[in-house]
Amino acid sequence: MSTAPQLVVHRDKELMAQAAAARLITKIVDAQTSRGAASVVLTGGRNGNGLLAALAAAPARDAVDWGRLDLWWGDERFLPEGDPERNVTQAREALLDAVPLDPKRVHAMPASDGPYGEDVEAAAAAYAEELARAAHPENHGPVPTFDVLMLGVGPDTHVASLFPELPAVRETERTVVGVHGAPKPPPTRITLTLPAIRAAREVWLLAAGEDKARAAAIALSGAGEIQAPAAGAYGRARTLWLLDAAAASQLPRSLYPPASP
Numbered sequence: 176m177s178t179a180p181q182l183v184v185h186r187d188k189e190l191m192a193q194a195a196a197a198r199l200i201t202k203i204v205d206a207q208t209s210r211g212a213a214s215v216v217l218t219g220g221r222n223g224n225g226l227l228a229a230l231a232a233a234p235a236r237d238a239v240d241w242g243r244l245d246l247w248w249g250d251e252r253f254l255p256e257g258d259p260e261r262n263v264t265q266a267r268e269a270l271l272d273a274v275p276l277d278p279k280r281v282h283a284m285p286a287s288d289g290p291y292g293e294d295v296e297a298a299a300a301a302y303a304e305e306l307a308r309a310a311h312p313e314n315h316g317p318v319p320t321f322d323v324l325m326l327g328v329g330p331d332t333h334v335a336s337l338f339p340e341l342p343a344v345r346e347t348e349r350t351v352v353g354v355h356g357a358p359k360p361p362p363t364r365i366t367l368t369l370p371a372i373r374a375a376r377e378v379w380l381l382a383a384g385e386d387k388a389r390a391a392a393i394a395l396s397g398a399g400e401i402q403a404p405a406a407g408a409y410g411r412a413r414t415l416w417l418l419d420a421a422a423a424s425q426l427p428r429s430l431y432p433p434a435s436p
């Protein structure tokens with residue numbers, strides 16, 4: 176059952192990143208208070224890394240008990256360990272190296288020079304197994320119930336490494352798959368699938384900048400998930416679009432949240 180998307184529109188991408196970071200701090204603290212730990216899925220890209228940088232600078236940053244936070248990734252560029260283009264490398268630079276995380280709870284996706292070599296399918300299967308090991312009976316499925324799963328939205332409406340019309344967005348069984356021929360470089364990637372994304376309590380889609388306006392309008396106006404993967408990204412309890420005014424500029428007025436200017 177999909178949850179209808181809620182929209183919050185902020186003045187600009189800097190404010191969107193800061194507000195989203197504050198929202199994430201509160202969500203993590205609430206989860207840690209009520210369940211003893213929190214589980215968050217990170218996204219790559221400018222908006223995702225902008226949120227992490229804003230979180231690193233947030234006054235309330237250390238309200239989070241960093242040692243009781245599990246971090247996963249929605250996708251990863253299949254490159255050698257330490258490559259500056261890997262999402263985990265950029266996340267470390269933006270935030271992770273500045274906070275006292277438990278390394279055992281930072282679940283990076285395999286690199287192309289790791290134990291599976293260049294076999295991206297084997298690497299994807301290994302990450303699916305890691306997710307399954309972290310799942311518990313109450314999670315009702317092969318992945319943990321993520322408190323928040325964040326997704327940057329591409330100009331073509333892709334999320335994670337689920338690109339329009341490519342095989343990965345059509346996957347209905349596996350939770351993690353390899354991607355070949357991605358239109359956004361690098362071409363080889365690992366990605367969560369829509370069934371894995373939909374296991375999250377909350378899915379937050381980040382869209383800031385004029386280049387996201389068409390994608391947001393398409394995804395929020397009833398497009399199908401194969402043609403517009405962002406349209407198929409929703410959480411069990413909440414689906415939240417966090418936009419700036421530029422990315423919201425092509426939305427039908429009926430979708431524009433009343434509180435926004």
Ligand SMILES: O=C(O)[C@H](O)[C@@H](O)[C@H](O)[C@H](O)COP(=O)(O)O
Nearest residue numbers: 219220221222327328329334335
């Ligand atoms: O590996 C990646 O590139 C990201 O995971 C990808 O899904 C990203 O979130 C979108 O392409 C938006 O990227 P921007 O925020 O840079 O536009």
